[in-house]
Amino acid sequence: MAEPQRSRSRSRACSPGALAELDDDHGQPGGAAQDQEEQLELRRGPWTVDEDLTLVNYIADHGDGRWNSLARAAGLKRTGKSCRLRWLNYLRPDVKRGNFTADEQLLILDLHTRWGNRWSKIAQHLPGRTDNEIKNYWRTRVQKHAKQLNCDANSKRFKDAMRYLWTPHLAADAADDHHRRSLLLLHQAQHHQQHAADVGLSAAGTMGTSSSESFATTAESYDDVAGLGGGYAINLHAAGEMAAVVGGGGGCWAHEANHQGLWPAAAAAVDQSAAGQTAGGGGGGQFQDPELSGWVQGFSEGMITENNFWALEDIWKIQ
DNA sequence: AATAGTCGCAACCGCCGCAGC
DNA sequence: TGCTGCGGCGGTTGCGACTAT
Incomplete structure (x- = not known):
């Protein structure tokens, strides 16, 4: 837009x-x-x-x-x-405007972890996005979240928070988005086929072709992003399908991502969270930052509402 | 409806490195 | 070797839009 x-x-x-x-x-x-x-x-x-x-x-x-x-x-x-x-x-005609997609946000978080404030370098991996736009995004959104978490955006604590809390949700959101789009296309194709049948046309084959083309387009969009991030979106897609299968949440996506070399820490965090819940909430201590560990445990239980800490959903909603 | 506070982002600032002379 | 011109980069500013009171 x-x-x-x-x-x-x-x-x-x-x-x-x-x-x-x-x-x-x-x-x-x-x-x-x-x-x-x-x-x-x-x-x-x-x-x-x-x-x-x-x-x-x-x-x-x-x-x-x-x-x-x-x-x-x-x-x-x-x-x-x-x-x-x-x-x-x-x-520039190829400048992309509008909100960053979850995929793009994930890529920014990942690349910023690697390169820091090398905005132009990061921008090279997000076609259509400018270094200025990415810089503004980081300063207005990411640093805001850091402030809400009462820590510095460049601190290890915040990076850990992103890795364990924000990134998995972005991935799930991206997966949901991809899945919703696929379902929408499928639904539209089915609708068209039904409509063709209703009006007595033998157009189902045509609609099938159209549907295939739509799916191909979707696949291309994945490939576009994948080409930028070294298979990033392919992995994300695989993880996303897993997340979608389990209803957009859970930890399957993280394990799938881990198998493909993506966010092993996220999968570990899911394991830790699950272990903590199984053990009756004693999950603190797995993280290097004890306080962060407490946050993760609190977030996973949806209980942190005091001390100006935001519930994860609140942070997520203001995206 | 009016006002104050906050947000998002286009544009500017200042510095650096490189190429040509 | 030093100077000049230029492009590029990261940081910062300031204003309109939006939101809360």
Whole structure:
């Protein structure tokens, strides 16, 4: 869903920092008077529709790159940096907009664990998503959750919390989503077949083909993501099917994921949780962080409601 | 209905590394 | 070797939209 550009009037358009960037952009602190005049005319703040069109048309004709000269040649009174940013983060035709899917969120969590705040590197594995978008997602959603858990987003405690609590739920959610879509397609195909039969048409074969195509499309979407994460979505899909079979929850998905080399810790956590419940709630102590262990136990029993701790469902719902 | 607080995100800032001269 | 220009990256800001009171 493409969000319309908001109109803004940014008060910092003439801030002292603006001049600093002009020097930075042009690298000529003592540049020619003409350059100074051009610099003073530079626009900043929100882009207008006309500017967007100018930039898009110019890039369509001449390609991108060489941003400073591009900005001048296109007649845009913007810095090259601003043009580059606008193109990469907003105008590129393959920019994907809207909420992150559970698959994408899982991938972000996984890649951030590996690489930290290497947003551009992470973005390379999420086609259509920009580093800026991922960065914003992390800061607004993930760090919010860390705050709710009363710990730092970069702390080991929070990473453990993600691994044991958030990631499994995202996986289940992704699995549910995949399963629901498959069921919907199947239902639609059956509906069409029934309808064809009702009206006396021998179109079932045609509908069957259509259904197959739809499933193929779904499979392709899995493959798309799988290609990015080294079989990530394939594994997720396998795990998801398991989760769906058991009603979207349980621990089967985690074990399946573990068999495929994905989130062994999650499977272990499920085991630990189950063992803890079997033993009558003495499941603390399996985790490196004793307090986290308590959280996991509390979450699994749905009992944590005090001390500003959020129930897992609450954290999950605000996604 | 009005106001205050919070959220989401586009855009900017400042630094760094690289290439060309 | 140092300077300049540029692209790229991660961090930060500020404002409109949304929500709560």
